[in-house]
Amino acid sequence: MSESFDFDIIVAGAGVGGISAALAAARLQMKVLLLEQAGEVGGTGVFSSVSLICTFRDSQGRPITSGIHRELFPAAYTHYNEKLVPTYDEQELKAAYERLLASEPTLTLWTNCQVTQADRQDGRIVRLHIEGSRTAAVTAKVYLDATADGNLSALAGMEYQLGREGDGKLQSATATFKVSGIDCSLLKEPDIRQWQAIHSLRKELLPYYLDMKAAGRTGNPRQSITCFPYPDGKALLFNSTSVLDVDPTRPETVARGKEEGIRQAQELFETIRQHPAFHHAKLDYIAPKLGIREGRRIVGEYVLTAEDCLQSRRFDDMVAACAYALDIHSPDGGATRLESIPEPGYYHIPYRSLIPKGCANLLLSSRCISGTHEAHSSYRIMASVSAIGEAAGTAAALCVFQGLEDVREVNPAHIRFILQLRGQFIEGEVERTPMPASAAWAAEMKES
Ligand SMILES: Cc1cc2nc3c(=O)[nH]c(=O)nc-3n(C[C@H](O)[C@H](O)[C@H](O)COP(=O)(O)OP(=O)(O)OC[C@H]3O[C@@H](n4cnc5c(N)ncnc54)[C@H](O)[C@@H]3O)c2cc1C
Structure with a gap:
């Protein structure tokens, strides 16, 4: 028989995006459920062994990603030296994920649990069905898609794009x-x-x-x-x-x-x-899991383009930044296209790219955010996906404790305020907002 459970926020997928989102929301006293279909957390960065900490620095060497990414890869910040190749050991990363997740009392992790169905009503997700080590129906106020390939959004009927414009071909995959x-x-x-x-x-x-x-x-x-x-x-x-x-x-x-x-x-x-x-x-x-670079890109309120990346675009609703080049591993087997981000060496990722069109309580929290095939080849790296996840988790928590009906109502200046307090890199206006001191306080805030 299927059991039922209720949470404030449910995150589907425990790669770097989902883990960053779950941590950000739990640190704001939210009752969070993190679901992972595999037996262990880590996703691509652990089980496809990618090794390199791709650049998260602008042309001057200044970090434009920090926050939870810094907790995951501290040596890349404290021992930075441009002559050295910044890399990590996947087992150490997995241990860091497990330690950080276990230290949040309001966070529940269920592994071996695949989201197999998303029920939608009046433009909202009302329930997820999970199978695996548990068969259950789970509910929340806000849901986050951190499945990399947009699996949750697809189950909820969201519009998506797949592959290169024109022929739908995807970047090549790699067994490392x-x-x-x-x-x-x-x-x-x-x-x-x-x-x-x-x-x-x-x-x-x-x-x-x-x-x-x-x-x-x-x-x-x-x-x-x-x-x-x-x-x-x-x-x-x-x-x-x-x-x-x-x-x-x-x-x-x-x-x-x-x-x-x-x-x-x-x-x-x-x-x-x-x-x-x-x-x-x-x-x-x-590596036990074939490294897949690209999957569904969910169509959101804003579609990030190659021009945005290559013009180092700034957005008023900036919630994350990316300094990594356009890096397209040819879908046809030819040479890799690598194009750097021009001065000052990074672009903004707008909150609207994290909001899928047509759903009031769903946010994108992994490489499946709204962007083109070319733009995706840049922001898919772990530093940016961690920053995206941290922003999505923070936005979801704000939506819950401010009692908002739609994730579109969350003020990006509030998201930036909290990200800034937590040590994340942000640019643009910030607006102070009260933060919950406990789960009970959050509930009170919502009622008042
Ligand atoms: C070969 C290769 C090399 C790369 N090299 C680098 C590099 O050197 N440096 C770098 O920074 N980046 C690199 N990247 C990119 C980067 O590793 C990934 O884009 C990034 O880790 C993706 O993180 P994510 O959280 O979006 O997804 P993932 O880490 O893939 O996590 C998604 C998780 O969701 C789970 N999931 C999926 N569907 C469901 C469901 N229905 N229910 C429950 N759980 C579900 C999956 O099991 C998975 O654990 C590389 C990628 C590849 C493939």
């Missing part, structure tokens, strides 16, 4: 893999924690890879080798395979893509072992 046991003393530049050494290493490995391609021993369309060091400088994460035509809304393409990704990872590992520094190297693991 970890290699240890490297004899760095045999490399031209042995300290692989440095950018210069990593660029040099990629060049050293390239001829082996090109020979393999020329001999037809791989189906990997990628033209170069990409790898990053683990923080201790003793292992490497290869982000260097490329699988085309993987669409997360079609499970059969994901299953086929995973097989192809594993095949390419094994082929590449065998090839790099020909380099003397890798003769005794070990393939520690291939």
Whole structure:
């Protein structure tokens, strides 16, 4: 029999966006339920092993993302040095997620729970149905879609776009893999924690890879080798395979893509072992989840475009910022398109891009926010998704404790006020608003 539970806020998906949102809302005394279909929290940043902390700094080196992202990756702030490759260990990140989530008394986490149905009435979500370790109906005042692929929004009937404008093709997917046991003393530049050494290493490995391609021993369309060091400088994460035509809304393409990704990872590992520094190297693991870069983009009150990114646009309803380049891993297998954000090196993400059209109590809290295929290739990185999640969780909490009927009524200047108090980077006007000191206080505020 299906049980029923009621919360203030429900977040679907426990990747970096969902976790940041759940923490932000729980820190405002909200009763939060975080749902994750997998057995453990972490999402892509843990189970697809992405390793690099992509840039969150403007052209002057100033952080334009901080807040919860800083709690997750403290060394990237405290030990910043532009000569070093900023990376993280996925097991440490998972431990940080678990520690932060466990420290919030008003936050409930259910893993192995998939949202399978969203009931909608009069332009609002009224109930979610979950299956897995529990079969239940759950209700809340505000719902957050942190599923990366917009699964909750799609279940609720929201309009969405998928893939490249014109032909709907998606960015390529990647099976990353970890290699240890490297004899760095045999490399031209042995300290692989440095950018210069990593660029040099990629060049050293390239001829082996090109020979393999020329001999037809791989189906990997990628033209170069990409790898990053683990923080201790003793292992490497290869982000260097490329699988085309993987669409997360079609499970059969994901299953086929995973097989192809594993095949390419094994082929590449065998090839790099020909380099003397890798003769005794070990393939520690291939990431358990195929890395999928792109899924549904939910159509919201504002659609963020490539022009907005490339003109470093400012918005009055700014709630997050992004400094990362447009980075499109070609859907056709060609070269990656990389285009930097011009001076001052970042753009604003407006609150309206977090609000799906046609629903009063749903917010987007992961890479599925409203934007084009090109813009998505930039803000999909973990720093921006964490900032998006933190803003969405804060907005949802404001909606609840101010007793608002529609997430559109939340004042972005109030969101920024709270984000600023919490140490997040913000720009634009802030307007002070009382914050709940306890769950009971929040309920009182709503009634008065
Ligand atoms: C190969 C690859 C390399 C990358 N490299 C980098 C990099 O170097 N640096 C960087 O910053 N970014 C990188 N990225 C991008 C970045 O990792 C992701 O875009 C980001 O982590 C997405 O976070 P998210 O919270 O939106 O989604 P996810 O982390 O994917 O989390 C979504 C969660 O929702 C859950 N879920 C889905 N549907 C449901 C449902 N119905 N019910 C319950 N739960 C559900 C999923 O199981 C998942 O745990 C890379 C991405 C890929 C694929």
